[in-house]
Amino acid sequence: MLIAGLTGGMACGKSFVARAFAELGCFVMEADEIGHEVLQPGGAAHDAVMAAFGTTDRAELANQVFADPTTLARLNAIVHPAVRVAAMKRAEASGHDVVIYVAAILVESGAYLGVDKVIVVSCSEADQMERALGRPGATEESIRARLARQMSLSEKLKFADYVIDTRGAKEDTLRQTKEVYEQLRRLVP
DSSP states (O other), X not given: OEEEEEEESTTSSHHHHHXXXXXXXXXXXXXXXXXXXXXXXXXXXXXXXXXHHSOOOHHHHHHHHXXXXXXXXXXXXXXXXXXXXXXXXXXXXXXXXXXXXXXTTTTTTTGGGGSSEEEEEEOOHHHXXXXXXXXXXXXXXXXXXXXXXXXXXXXXXXXXXXXEEOSSOHHHHHHHHHHHHHHHHHHOO
């Protein structure tokens, strides 16, 4: 089995590329989805987060942590290891040769250290803005604020084994995804 981490900036096309990998036969798992699960009652991070923050409600947690990097780091130190353990269990149970682990903060969380290859989905800043503005409730100000809190795409690219550029037509993105998939398949032990 080979696990490839899939990351990129907001609105770069991670979801589109992840769906393409799934259609090619990969097992795709989303870190965000697993993060929701570990915070649920009985989840691996639930009790520790309740003890530290008094809630597992994501909106309430966001209000507590995003203004304070130290508090955010404390939350991440509880949640991210639980997510990684749950992800590894899923990957092993999947029975697939190629597993795609989708994580917006793959590099920032250190999860890139636990994957075999890193795929970064990239596009221009103008494309990012245009795509993000198409989302419900999005404003240019809120998008710029969110982008400012994230690692820059140019920094993420330094960790990439593969880059899928989504600036072109969807067919071009699908072609690049298939090429990466074929390379990953050749690396499976």
